[in-house]
Amino acid sequence: xxGELIIRDLQIQWAGQLxxxxxxxxxxxxxxWEDLPSLDSGSVPRAQQVGAQPGxxxxxxxxxTCTLRIACDPADWPTVRLAILTATAVQQDEQPLxxxxxxxxxxAFARITRRVVSTDTEGVTGTPIVSLLWEASDPRRxxxxxxxxxxxxxxxxxxxxxxxxxxxxxxxxxxxxxxxxxxAPGQxxxxxxxxxxxxxxxxxxxxxxxxTTPTITLANGLRLEYGITLGTADTLVIDTRAGTVQxxxxxxxxxxxxxxxxxxxxxxxxxxxxxxxxxDPGSTDPAAQATVRWRSAYL
Numbered sequence: 001x002x003g004e005l006i007i008r009d010l011q012i013q014w015a016g017q018l019x020x021x022x023x024x025x026x027x028x029x030x031x032x033w034e035d036l037p038s039l040d041s042g043s044v045p046r047a048q049q050v051g052a053q054p055g056x057x058x059x060x061x062x063x064x065t066c067t068l069r070i071a072c073d074p075a076d077w078p079t080v081r082l083a084i085l086t087a088t089a090v091q092q093d094e095q096p097l098x099x100x101x102x103x104x105x106x107x108a109f110a111r112i113t114r115r116v117v118s119t120d121t122e123g124v125t126g127t128p129i130v131s132l133l134w135e136a137s138d139p140r141r142x143x144x145x146x147x148x149x150x151x152x153x154x155x156x157x158x159x160x161x162x163x164x165x166x167x168x169x170x171x172x173x174x175x176x177x178x179x180x181x182x183x184a185p186g187q188x189x190x191x192x193x194x195x196x197x198x199x200x201x202x203x204x205x206x207x208x209x210x211x212t213t214p215t216i217t218l219a220n221g222l223r224l225e226y227g228i229t230l231g232t233a234d235t236l237v238i239d240t241r242a243g244t245v246q247x248x249x250x251x252x253x254x255x256x257x258x259x260x261x262x263x264x265x266x267x268x269x270x271x272x273x274x275x276x277x278x279x280d281p282g283s284t285d286p287a288a289q290a291t292v293r294w295r296s297a298y299l
Contacts, residue, residue, distance in 0.1 A: 006020075010100070013098040024080060030065070031065045032065055036059075037060050037139040039057045061135055062139035067129065089112070106143065112133070138241070141297070145295075147194075148292065149193055150290065151275070201268050202268075203240055204239050205291070210229075218273060235247070240263045
């Protein structure tokens with residue numbers, strides 16, 4: 001699991017290795033980890049007026065650098081060297097990079113784009129310096145633990161019990177009386193997704209059938225809606241970051257209705273978010289379920 005080896009501040013976990021205090025890899029600094037990444041500004045000059053019309057600010061990819069000073073027995077340097085070269089080899093896919101600062105572990109998905117290893121007399125004495133550069137295409141840093149919440153389709157309460165037929169009147173329970181019986185509690189069809197970070201995060205949504213025209217809506221009115229019928233064994237997976245909609249590994253993005261927003265716009269802002277699960281009026285099966293998975297995000 002990402003971050004499971006980290007036990008104190010200024011420690012880094014990458015490619016299964018732990019660097020930092022308590023290891024032979026002393027972390028000197030991690031520039032770029034806490035810095036605000038470069039921003040693309042959508043602002044445009046105001047026509048025949050001073051200033052500009054404010055536009056959206058979108059973060060670019062995050063460069064992260066790290067300087068490691070190796071402190072090992074010179075006899076161990078060949079083994080340590082091979083370990084660091086293996087961990088920092090070029091990979092096409094991004095991997096989890098976890099750093100702990102001020103008691104908080106955060107996760108970024110990145111890949112190594114540069115490595116510099118000193119090859120002078122420091123290598124002979126077992127104290128070489130290794131400089132690394134990662135690039136995180138997604139500039140956000142996330143909590144390591146993924147959160148999830150689920151909801152079923154709305155179910156109304158059955159209401160007051162009058163008994164019968166023939167009706168025998170309201171049921172107060174008892175004796176002794178315990179109050180009016182309103183029937184079994186219903187289901188709201190809503191779930192709560194709390195983003196404790198400071199920037200929007202993209203969730204992954206899984207919708208399990210049986211259900212027709214499943215719809216996921218935020219309190220601000222933004223919705224995802226798909227003109228599809230899911231069977232009991234079907235699960236529709238919506239990755240809002242990747243902008244994909246899949247059923248059994250096959251593309252179903254084309255089932256999005258005209259009322260559905262682009263998947264990439266469906267984000268959970270910082271704070272508490274109410275997410276509603278709805279469907280075609282004829283879909284009432286209690287086995288249908290929507291599950292939202294997310295990580296709180298920081299810039």
